[in-house]
Amino acid sequence: MNVIREIYDFITGGSVVAPVGLACAIIFALSSASMHMNDRAAWFIVIVVLTLLGATLEKVR
């Protein structure tokens, strides 16, 4: 279990928000096929930015 924990921390820096937010961004980009490619790209970036925001504020308090 410790090894898995170490690998998880190595990749995510110990954040829970980062991998979850990133997964949401990827799922959104894959599932929004009806949307224009440029709009999908813009929304993808917005979700990644929100992920950065959430991950940074995750352990601030």
Add this chain to the structure above:
Amino acid sequence: MNGWVLGGTTFLASAVEMVEAATIVLAVGITQGWRTALTGAAWALLALGVIVAILGPVLARQGAITWLELIVGPFMILFGIAWLRKAIWRAAGRKAMHDEQAIFDREVAALQNARDNRVGFATSFQGVFVEGLEVAVIVVTFAATQPLLLGWSIGGAVVAAVVVGLAAVALRAPFAKVPENAIKAVVGIMLLSLGTFWTGEGLGLVWIAGDNTLFGIIAMYVACALGLVLGTKKWTTA
């Protein structure tokens, strides 16, 4: 993709990690002798070199870049967020700054009690290997997505390791005045930007300004980071 962007990113990432590794190697050198310290460091660099030498060309030879971008890109995003949020926390006063002098003093105190040279060797090896592993992963992932620029990625990391190594030998003191946090923030932004760009390409998204979109993404993350430093500072002190 510009080779300078990749080479510059691996240079900065390697430089900041090697500064931290140099502190540990210096502590071993002063307490247990330079032969032990440099042997441990050399073996660690060799191990990292083997990882890059085996995985780099293997991934660089893969024809289908798109699916590699989809695998590598998310890792870059996660690495970037991890580097950047720590830098933001430190800049906002939420987390203590990395103090190389304090780490050096702690390592020296711990090593002075160890009489066996193997402890020094293991400490030096582990210090360089652990600090360098992330850089090796970054270089390998760059190789996967930009195979033609593999030389730039490796070159940036090697030049930084040599420069820091030579400076450490010349100074024989921990690098207490290197602006580590600013460098970490830059590396975090670059990893996050490249990761976002490559993941998007892997997903089949179309960037509005083609490859130049990368510079827009970098500018956006710089603005976000500055805003988050101010916001976190306010939130922490409130």
